[in-house]
Each structure stands twice: as C-alpha cells, then as structure tokens.
Amino acid sequence: MDAREQIFQQLIEDCGGGIARLAGSYVRNQAEREDLVQEIWLAIWRALPGFRGDSSLRTFIYRIAHNRSVTQLTRRRDSEDSDVLETVADERPGPEAQLVHSRDAERLMHAVSLLPLGMRQVLTLRFEGLSYSEISEVLGISESNVAVRLNRARERLNAKLSEAV
Amino acid sequence: MNQVMDKEKNGKPAGEHSGDDGLQDLAKLWQQAPVTVPVPETIRAQVGRQERRMRLYAWSEWIGSIVVGVGGVYLMLTSNAGDALWRALLVVVLLAWAMAFSISNRRGAWEPLEESVRGYLDLARLRLTRKRRMLRFVWLFFVAELAVFVVWQWLSNFGWLEPIFAGDGRFAIGWISLFALAMGSWSVWYWRHIKAEEQQIEKWQRENIEASEK
Numbered sequence: 001m002d003a004r005e006q007i008f009q010q011l012i013e014d015c016g017g018g019i020a021r022l023a024g025s026y027v028r029n030q031a032e033r034e035d036l037v038q039e040i041w042l043a044i045w046r047a048l049p050g051f052r053g054d055s056s057l058r059t060f061i062y063r064i065a066h067n068r069s070v071t072q073l074t075r076r077r078d079s080e081d082s083d084v085l086e087t088v089a090d091e092r093p094g095p096e097a098q099l100v101h102s103r104d105a106e107r108l109m110h111a112v113s114l115l116p117l118g119m120r121q122v123l124t125l126r127f128e129g130l131s132y133s134e135i136s137e138v139l140g141i142s143e144s145n146v147a148v149r150l151n152r153a154r155e156r157l158n159a160k161l162s163e164a165v
Numbered sequence: 166m167n168q169v170m171d172k173e174k175n176g177k178p179a180g181e182h183s184g185d186d187g188l189q190d191l192a193k194l195w196q197q198a199p200v201t202v203p204v205p206e207t208i209r210a211q212v213g214r215q216e217r218r219m220r221l222y223a224w225s226e227w228i229g230s231i232v233v234g235v236g237g238v239y240l241m242l243t244s245n246a247g248d249a250l251w252r253a254l255l256v257v258v259l260l261a262w263a264m265a266f267s268i269s270n271r272r273g274a275w276e277p278l279e280e281s282v283r284g285y286l287d288l289a290r291l292r293l294t295r296k297r298r299m300l301r302f303v304w305l306f307f308v309a310e311l312a313v314f315v316v317w318q319w320l321s322n323f324g325w326l327e328p329i330f331a332g333d334g335r336f337a338i339g340w341i342s343l344f345a346l347a348m349g350s351w352s353v354w355y356w357r358h359i360k361a362e363e364q365q366i367e368k369w370q371r372e373n374i375e376a377s378e379k
Binding site for chain 1: 187188191192194195196197198199200286288289365
C-alpha cells in the first residue's frame with residue numbers, strides 16, 4: 001500500500017462519519033447520500049497528490065466535501081420535501097433511549113438540511129468540530145463572517161426545531 | 166431535544182470565538198446521527214470502479230467516433246456508388262466537425278477555477294451554458310446535414326453525383342420527419358431540464374452571496 005493509499009484509508013477511518021453526515025445535510029434520501037459520499041471520496045482521492053500542506057488535511061478534505069456537495073445541489077431537481085432524509089430510523093435498532101436519541105439526531109439533520117446554504121455550511125462544519133479559523137479556511141470567508149453566520153444559523157435552527165416540536 | 170434547544174438559546178453568542186459557542190450539545194446530538202460509517206476497503210474499491218468508469222466513458226466516446234468514421238468511410242469506398250469518394254469525404258468532414266465541437270465544448274468545464282463554493286457554482290453555470298451550446302449544435306448539425314442532402318440530391322439531377330434518396334423521396338422524408346419529431350421532443354425535455362438546473366443554481370448563488378454579505 002503506497003503513501004497515498006495509507007493516507008486515504010486513514011482519512012476514511014477518521015472522517016468517514018463526518019463526511020457522511022455532512023453529505024446527508026445536502027441530499028434528500030439515502031441513495032443520493034451514498035452517491036454523494038462516493039463522489040466526495042473520489043474527489044478526495046484525486047486531489048490528494050495536489051495537497052501541499054498549506055492547510056490541515058482535515059480542512060482540505062472538508063473543503064472538497066463542501067464543494068462537491070454544492071455541485072450535487074446544482075444537479076438535483078426540486079422534489080417534495082417529504083422525502084427529506086428518509087434515513088434510517090431503524091438502521092440501528094436498540095434500546096428505546098438510543099432510538100429516541102437517534103430520532104432527535106435525525107430531526108436535527110432534517111432541520112439543518114432546511115437552512116439556507118451559507119448557514120448550513122458553517123453549522124455542519126462546526127458540528128463536526130472544526131474551529132472558526134478552520135471553517136473560515138474551508139469556506140474562504142473571514143472568521144467574523146463565520147461567527148455571524150453561525151449566530152444566525154443557530155437562531156434559524158432553533159426556530160425550525162421549535163416548529164417541529 | 167427541547168432541553169438541548171433551551172440550552173442552545175441560553176448559550177453564549179457565537180461571536181465569541183471560544184470553544185463553547187452554545188452549540189456543543191447540538192454538535193453531540195449531530196454526531197450521533199445514524200449514518201452508515203463507511204468501510205475503507207469498500208470506499209477504495211468504489212473509488213477505483215468510478216475512476217475506471219470515467220476513463221471508460223472518455224475512451225468509448227473516442228473509440229466509438231473512430232469506429233463510426235472508419236466504418237463509414239470503408240462502407241462508402243466499398244460500395245458500388247460512383248461518387249463513393251465524395252460520400253466518404255462527407256462522412257469524415259461531418260465527423261471531424263462533431264468531434265471538434267465536442268472537444269471545444271468541454272474545454273475548461275472539467276474542474277473549477279478555484280476550490281470554493283463560488284468556483285463550483287460558476288463551473289455549474291458554465292456547464293449549463295455548454296449544454297445549451299450543445300443543444301444548438303445538435304440542431305445546427307441536423308440542419309446542415311439536411312442542407313447537404315438537398316444540395317446533393319439537386320446536383321444528382323445534373324448527373325454529377327448519384328442521388329442519395331431513391332424514388333420520390335416520400336419514404337426518406339417520412340423518416341426524416343419522424344427523426345426531427347423525436348429530436349424536437351428530446352430538445353424540449355432537455356431545455357426544461359437546463360432551465361430547472363439554472364433556477365437551482367441561481368437560488369444557491371443568491372443564498373451564497375446573501376450569506377456572505379450578512
């Protein structure tokens with residue numbers, strides 16, 4: 001296994017869940033998400049030789065993930081909101097508490113997916129644990145802009161979650 | 166969930182760049198979202214397959230064109246037609262024109278100019294422009310072919326070339342009309358498809374600009 005493959009494998013292990021969740025906030029069903037995740041990883045694989053270390057590897061791959069997701073959005077045809085994130089209530093059957101938590105998480109993903117693009121981007125990155133400076137690097141905006149967007153996104157998200165309750 | 170939300174409302178403003186911006190509880194919940202965690206080997210295999218498929222598409226387009234070109238020329242040259250050479254030349258010229266367009270229409274539309282949301286949206290718009298160009302080219306190509314056929318048929322009256330269409334031409338006109346109808350239906354569908362994509366891109370571009378300006 002060469003260095004590129006090793007790094008790639010490590011990235012999948014470290015960021016696989018995060019990338020899948022991020023992709024989930026851009027698409028409306030499981031099949032679309034799987035396609036998008038696959039496309040993101042293909043883009044990362046192809047971009048890896050060009051990584052010069054100007055930013056952290058995590059920032060680099062989240063930038064690719066976001067850009068690919070935006071491309072996916074532009075391709076998607078409008079469809080009913082009702083099939084938003086038809087994920088997996090029963091993907092991980094388990095104790096009742098876990099199921100309730102899982103449904104809350106799904107509702108959160110749904111609510112995030114309804115936010116405008118700019119807000120959704122900062123929020124998903126923040127949720128994945130990126131710092132303000134990392135988010136600003138990924139999106140190419142200033143840190144203060146990140147803060148403003150996050151603040152607005154939080155307000156919107158709370159409103160959407162309240163509506164849903 | 167409500168408790169989490171209440172906490173968020175009372176959290177610190179996001180303007181503070183500290184580790185706690187009031188989103189930590191939601192972040193925890195977010196990370197529990199039931200996504201299928203990818204298996205590295207599976208993804209690597211998928212990526213490999215997808216890369217091979219992309220190469221295959223590009224190659225098949227080129228090889229297909231070469232096969233059609235060579236096959237067409239061969240058929241013309243081995244036919245009994247007295248003007249076989251001219252027919253072969255016509256096939257080559259039309260094919261070269263189509264290939265030249267195909268290459269020029271893809272130029273600069275592979276990758277975005279910059280790795281940014283704006284770069285990707287611009288790329289998406291460029292691709293739409295190219296799709297529209299392709300649609301126009303398809304009709305131009307069709308009309309050009311018809312024009313060549315008409316001129317060819319007219320020249321055959323003087324005995325310079327052999328007629329393309331035998332008989333009174335009703336059969337040929339019927340097929341051409343049917344083909345034009347099918348192409349027309351496809352064009353309407355494709356035009357609507359382009360329009361829908363355009364609206365989507367405009368919407369996202371607007372949102373992206375609005376979010377950047379706020």
